Amino acid sequence: MENEGRRKFLGVCVAGATACAAVAAGYPVFRYLAPKSGQGGGAKLVIPAGELKEGDAKFFEFAGSSAVLIKTKSGELVALSAVCTHLGCIVQWVKEKQQFLCPCHGGQFSTDGTVLGGPPPRPLAKIPLTVTEGNITIG
Amino acid sequence: MLKRLYRWLDLRIGVGEIVEKELTGYLLPRNINEWYSLGSVLLVIFALQVITGMLLMIYYVPDADKAFKSVTFIMNEVPFGWLIRLCHAVGSNMMVAVLILHMLSTLLMGSYKAPRELNWVTGFTLLALVQGISLTGYLAPWSQLSFWATTVATNSASAVPLVGPYLVEFLRGGKLVGPPTLGRFFALHAAVLPVVIAAFIGAHLFLLKRTGISAPPFGREGTATPFEAQQYHYQGHPGGIPFFPNYVLQDLASISVYFAVFLAVVFFWPGMPFTPDAFVPADPFKTPAHIKPEWYFLANYQTLKIFPSELLGLSVQAAAMTFLALLPFIDRSPERHPLKRPLFLTLVIAGILLWIALSVWGHLS
Ligand code: HEM
Ligand code: FES
Numbered sequence: 340m341e342n343e344g345r346r347k348f349l350g351v352c353v354a355g356a357t358a359c360a361a362v363a364a365g366y367p368v369f370r371y372l373a374p375k376s377g378q379g380g381g382a383k384l385v386i387p388a389g390e391l392k393e394g395d396a397k398f399f400e401f402a403g404s405s406a407v408l409i410k411t412k413s414g415e416l417v418a419l420s421a422v423c424t425h426l427g428c429i430v431q432w433v434k435e436k437q438q439f440l441c442p443c444h445g446g447q448f449s450t451d452g453t454v455l456g457g458p459p460p461r462p463l464a465k466i467p468l469t470v471t472e473g474n475i476t477i478g
Numbered sequence: 479m480l481k482r483l484y485r486w487l488d489l490r491i492g493v494g495e496i497v498e499k500e501l502t503g504y505l506l507p508r509n510i511n512e513w514y515s516l517g518s519v520l521l522v523i524f525a526l527q528v529i530t531g532m533l534l535m536i537y538y539v540p541d542a543d544k545a546f547k548s549v550t551f552i553m554n555e556v557p558f559g560w561l562i563r564l565c566h567a568v569g570s571n572m573m574v575a576v577l578i579l580h581m582l583s584t585l586l587m588g589s590y591k592a593p594r595e596l597n598w599v600t601g602f603t604l605l606a607l608v609q610g611i612s613l614t615g616y617l618a619p620w621s622q623l624s625f626w627a628t629t630v631a632t633n634s635a636s637a638v639p640l641v642g643p644y645l646v647e648f649l650r651g652g653k654l655v656g657p658p659t660l661g662r663f664f665a666l667h668a669a670v671l672p673v674v675i676a677a678f679i680g681a682h683l684f685l686l687k688r689t690g691i692s693a694p695p696f697g698r699e700g701t702a703t704p705f706e707a708q709q710y711h712y713q714g715h716p717g718g719i720p721f722f723p724n725y726v727l728q729d730l731a732s733i734s735v736y737f738a739v740f741l742a743v744v745f746f747w748p749g750m751p752f753t754p755d756a757f758v759p760a761d762p763f764k765t766p767a768h769i770k771p772e773w774y775f776l777a778n779y780q781t782l783k784i785f786p787s788e789l790l791g792l793s794v795q796a797a798a799m800t801f802l803a804l805l806p807f808i809d810r811s812p813e814r815h816p817l818k819r820p821l822f823l824t825l826v827i828a829g830i831l832l833w834i835a836l837s838v839w840g841h842l843s
Binding site: 367368370371372373 | 533536556557558559561562
């Protein structure tokens with residue numbers, strides 16, 4: 340009986356020490372492998388307004404993801420996420436039709452991001468932008 | 479729960495039989511000592527080198543333009559990157575040190591004698607291979623230290639008659655150490671040598687299983703174990719202590735002691751594997767003042783320096799290595815107790831002192 344208790348106590352001690360060691364070794368390895376979070380998040384991006392002609396689109400990286408800036412034929416500026424809301428492909432700009440086409444499953448979006456056809460369930464996310472003295476500030 | 483899982487496995491694949499044969503029924507000599515646990519320590523160290531090496535490969539870039547930057551990035555930016563790299567760099571040094579201890583213990587207890595010649599030969603090859611993996615890994619960070627230590631090391635091959643200069647060029651993949659050297663060294667370091675080492679470890683253990691473990695020559699009457707078998711015979715130890723749980727406990731104790739020393743170096747002496755030149759990127763146009771190899775190559779380095787001709791220095795080392803590698807075939811007396819082998823013991827001690835003296839001299843010169 341006495342022995343049983345001692346055996347159990349030692350067993351618990353060994354298991355506890357092993358668990359501590361596993362955490363002490365596992366935590367650094369997890370942190371080492373974990374991707375850097377918040378890459379460039381919150382950072383604003385400035386694009387000179389002169390870079391974009393009417394009816395053109397410009398793709399760029401924003402907050403660790405892909406985004407697009409378009410100047411419609413009427414001269415309106417819109418910034419959208421370029422990530423298709425269906426399965427995450429990057430949409431293409433079809434200049435002739437003045438709309439976006441997703442090459443993966445044929446999703447179509449208008450210049451303001453609304454779905455015109457295909458499987459995408461939601462419109463492309465809008466990104467706020469301001470124009471000051473010929474500079475477009477995104478974010 | 480565990481018991482049920484065990485029974486489930488046992489009913490299907492007969493684990494109980496394996497446990498009985500390899501663990502609880504695997505009997506070791508009653509007078510077995512701590513030195514026999516160094517092999518297990520070495521297995522753990524090798525596993526740790528493989529794991530930390532794989533982790534380093536995630537961020538390390540084996541390209542001469544990027545290698546140094548990537549290692550700096552691992553050290554300064556990646557969370558716990560310093561820890562992983564230090565474990566790898568310190569671990570490689572510790573592995574060589576423990577290998578030497580393991581070798582000395584089998585040497586002094588005469589365990590290399592018949593029928594265990596092949597255990598010694600495979601073990602000796604492992605020592606050479608581990609030195610090789612360390613030498614090739616040393617170039618990886620592409621620092622001044624890496625670059626010039628590799629220049630000096632590869633240069634010593636030029637003393638080989640006739641083919642020497644071509645051999646150096648072949649090793650380097652060019653006339654001088656450069657980006658092609660990094661390519662071949664990294665392939666050797668991370669792809670070829672780990673596999674070859676693992677294979678030799680397998681052979682080493684297989685031989686151990688076939689011959690059976692030796693009984694230490696201490697604390698018993700007859701210490702000479704003549705080998706006169708007329709046919710294959712496994713040396714068992716009836717009435718010995720079981721490997722599990724008894725000797726596993728010793729293995730774990732030794733592994734814990736190893737970790738205490740290893741982690742003490744990692745945390746309190748992190749500069750151990752480095753010199754100031756390790757923190758300067760490689761510059762092929764600027765040789766730093768004092769380029770020394772790692773501690774375990776200092777004796778070789780000094781030997782090359784004291785002989786008037788490089789060829790002589792190299793030959794002496796080759797002869798010494800060959801002698802050590804073939805020791806079991808040269809020393810054939812059955813006696814295994816070191817105190818009953820005064821000439822042998824004197825030679826071993828003289829050899830160790832000579833090695834230490836050459837290393838210290840190499841370090842100071
Ligand atoms: C599969 C096994 C291994 C892999 C994948 C691997 C991988 C690597 C990598 C990527 C580096 C470069 C990063 C750095 O310098 O810290 C490196 C360096 C190094 N490795 Fe390995 N390695 C392995 C096994 C070993 C072994 C068994 C040893 C020696 C016993 C060893 C000794 C070294 C040394 C001495 C360095 C240079 C360390 C330094 O100065 O930073 N490696 N290894
Ligand atoms: S991912 Fe864009 S339509 Fe499927």
